[in-house]
Amino acid sequence: MTTGPARSLLTGLAWISPWLVGVALFTAVPAAMSLYYSLTDYTLLEGPVYIGLDNYRELGGDRLFGIAVRNTLVFAITASLSATVLSVLLAVLLEQRLRGAGLVRAIVFLPTLVPVVSACVCWLWLYNAQFGLFNSVLAAAGIDGPDWLGRRDLALPSLVFMSLWIIGSPLLVCSAALKDVPAALYEAADLDGISRLGRLRHVTLPMISPAILFNAIMSIIWSLQVFAPPQIMTGGGPENSTLVYSMYVYWNAFIYGRMGYASAMAWIQMLVALGLAGGVLGLSRRVIHYRAA
Amino acid sequence: MTTKPNQPAVRRRRPRIGLYMLMWAAGLVYVAPLLWMAAVSLKPAREAAAPGVGLLPAFTEPPTLDGPPSMLAVSYWARLAAQASQNYGEVWHSPVADFPLYLHNSVLVSVLSVAGMAVSSAIVAYGFSRVRWPGRDGVFLVVLATLMIPQAVLMAPLYVLFKQLGWIGTFKPLWVPAWFGGAFSIFLLRQFFLTIPRELDEAARIDGCSHWGTFTRIILPLSRPALAVVVLMQFIASWNDFLGPLLFLNHQDQYTLALGLHMYQSQHGGTPWNLVMAASFMVVAPVLAVYIFARRYFIEGVSAEGVKG
Incomplete structure (x- = not known):
């Protein structure tokens, strides 16, 4: 028999043992392996050979790597900013006690659950230059629509636009926050004769700012990892204009067979994602209104 | 509302x-x-x-x-x-894609992952909410932190790991990890367990119930709504997964619906759009059906993601 605290520790660890084993086997060990591989030349056919920081040095001169970084940053910044803003607007709109708001909320949430491959196939058709819905609508208005995914200046913005279709989770986070705003604050604002817009600016937005921040962070982290839509819809083209980071990691690891090089890229991605999340959090501490819990 | x-x-x-x-x-x-x-x-x-x-x-x-x-x-x-x-x-009945088989594969993978995720996450969540042990809340923060790790970081080493285990070209990489719990499901169930009054377990303990007895006879029966959320969220995650099957399956006979649809679409280059859209709609339809009947649970599940922030 062991003593009290040691015994309770053992009981606790026993209960969480599935997670402990799982996180070691499928997260910690692979992450450590990945860090080691990033210091090696590893082609899967032959074992890893230690080469120090050569992979990281090579990244500096890799033209495609630079393109992937640039595209991913453009995508992540525009997609997460617009998704964050749009989710606030939609949440406020749906909170106006309009008839049918429940149905519209259900509709707006639905695409979040649609399998990504189905979504991509669907949007490939919507964007189709000859008979897609967008160009058919434009044609009805007498406008000759462009080849959305086939032009190097339009392909990435088209993917950003498509990403706004998946807005269910930030929307729900905002809606939940809106419901928590004390009614007394609105009443006070009304007594002060503040306009509807002023109320939004001075009451609603400050009160839901933690939710907005949360959405911004999650959205950045998510969009930095974007993979399936460009992989399925454009294959990175035209002229690498939609080549994104995760896709280049995937190409290197599984198409070029360069596991070590891919691992170096993956680790940079991890540090950037965590750094960005931390940075946004730190920056906004000053601007964000936190309620005393 | x-x-x-x-x-x-x-x-x-x-x-x-x-x-x-x-x-x-x-x-x-x-x-x-x-x-x-x-x-x-x-x-x-x-x-x-x-x-x-x-x-x-x-x-x-x-x-x-x-x-x-x-x-x-x-x-x-x-x-x-x-x-x-x-x-x-x-x-x-397409000659290029065996959709009945893909449906079978998707159902198999989803059922195995859902079962594993619900069972293991519930056990782990009990350990994080009902058993008192030193360091518990610190370890729980680590659980939440794992949510932040980008999947791409683990892509290459997981492939190597599964290759060494001989799992590449089998369904195991797609469902075995679910049996070790998932951070989000653990979080969700823990929050729910914390709302169950402690007096109930204490009464059970006095009656001589072990932790396991308390878990199976008191906590689990009271947690059906939270378990439903976990089941549905995991079903969607498995059903919709594209990267996992793309990386770890290497033969057409093992394709899931999502990967099969991708293959079907890219082989056709999209030309018979009516057929490609029909295939795509077939993959969405089960999700739509589940959503219509269980919308409340999805809303709860996704809202919970916001609470942990």
């Missing part, structure tokens, strides 16, 4: 037609892609490959003396039904 009287009566009397128009416009924009996906899947190939915004096919081919059939006629709807069953039948 609960509403609060946060708007005085004066404000309600203002014309809100603009707001209504905005709201329904948003609804229309968000439903349009799925609506047209379903619509195109019902069209003859000729019409699907021609510009047009119409939802229902006109059936202008082959031309008849009376012109295109009227939508008011029964014959029009009979023809639509025939076209639909022809399109979906062609996809189902």
